Amino acid sequence: MPMRLIMLDTETTGLSPQSGDRMVEIGAIEVSQRHIQRERKFHRYINPGRPIPDTVVRIHGIDDAKVKDKPSFADIAPDFLKFIEGATLVIHNAPFDLAFIMHELAKAGLPNIGDVPVVDTLLMARKRFPHQRNTLDALCDRHGIERGHRILHGALLDAELLAEMYLAMTGGNQFSLGVDVESTLASSIIHLPETAQNLRDKKPALPQRKALNIHSKDEEAHKMMMQRIDKESKGHAIWLQHDNNRSPQP
Numbered sequence: 001m002p003m004r005l006i007m008l009d010t011e012t013t014g015l016s017p018q019s020g021d022r023m024v025e026i027g028a029i030e031v032s033q034r035h036i037q038r039e040r041k042f043h044r045y046i047n048p049g050r051p052i053p054d055t056v057v058r059i060h061g062i063d064d065a066k067v068k069d070k071p072s073f074a075d076i077a078p079d080f081l082k083f084i085e086g087a088t089l090v091i092h093n094a095p096f097d098l099a100f101i102m103h104e105l106a107k108a109g110l111p112n113i114g115d116v117p118v119v120d121t122l123l124m125a126r127k128r129f130p131h132q133r134n135t136l137d138a139l140c141d142r143h144g145i146e147r148g149h150r151i152l153h154g155a156l157l158d159a160e161l162l163a164e165m166y167l168a169m170t171g172g173n174q175f176s177l178g179v180d181v182e183s184t185l186a187s188s189i190i191h192l193p194e195t196a197q198n199l200r201d202k203k204p205a206l207p208q209r210k211a212l213n214i215h216s217k218d219e220e221a222h223k224m225m226m227q228r229i230d231k232e233s234k235g236h237a238i239w240l241q242h243d244n245n246r247s248p249q250p
Contacts, residue, residue: 114187
């Protein structure tokens with residue numbers, strides 16, 4: 001496993017960046033040498049450039065007034081990219097957060113993070129605890145991680161809880177070799193629309209075979225065989241109908 005991990009979480013205006021939803025908060029904290037480096041963190045509130053629905057505000061507590069004077073994601077993106085450089089991202093339900101981050105980077109014309117390795121703790125949990133609730137809250141309770149101070153969702157607080165939960169799932173301060181932890185590149189988790197289009201456009205080339213050289217005797221034998229079949233079928237051989245441009249006989 002890599003020595004430097006970044007636990008990451010986001011809060012958003014909704015569920016789909018393709019539908020116009022945006023991020024309103026991003027929080028990340030470093031785990032190095034199996035310890036949470038609380039002084040090594042990244043936390044920003046973000047102005048999404050659109051209203052935040054009340055139904056979402058009730059979840060994370062971030063309303064329009066709170067982010068009115070905050071920077072856009074494009075403004076904070078360079079610092080974010082610098083913070084995660086060379087690290088593996090650890091995210092609970094990675095497709096959700098990655099979709100927003102990669103969409104925002106593309107929108108801002110900034111470098112993508114498709115080559116960044118990612119560990120999805122939701123997939124880890126589902127393998128270890130099948131047919132059980134594997135939300136971050138449920139996993140914290142299962143591992144005895146205190147979360148009483150968490151009234152609302154918050155990106156940095158959730159990233160810190162994620163760090164504690166990840167360490168608990170993988171053996172505490174001593175990594176357990178028996179724990180199945182797999183990382184995958186962000187690009188294999190999220191395909192942006194333009195990336196997906198490029199994949200569709202790259203159609204495999206059909207193999208080009210050399211033309212067959214058919215001997216005249218073989219060609220004549222084939223023709224005679226087709227005529228015999230046509231005769232025995234009383235003129236219903238459809239290939240001859242096409243060649244002779246004639247209607248089938250009754």
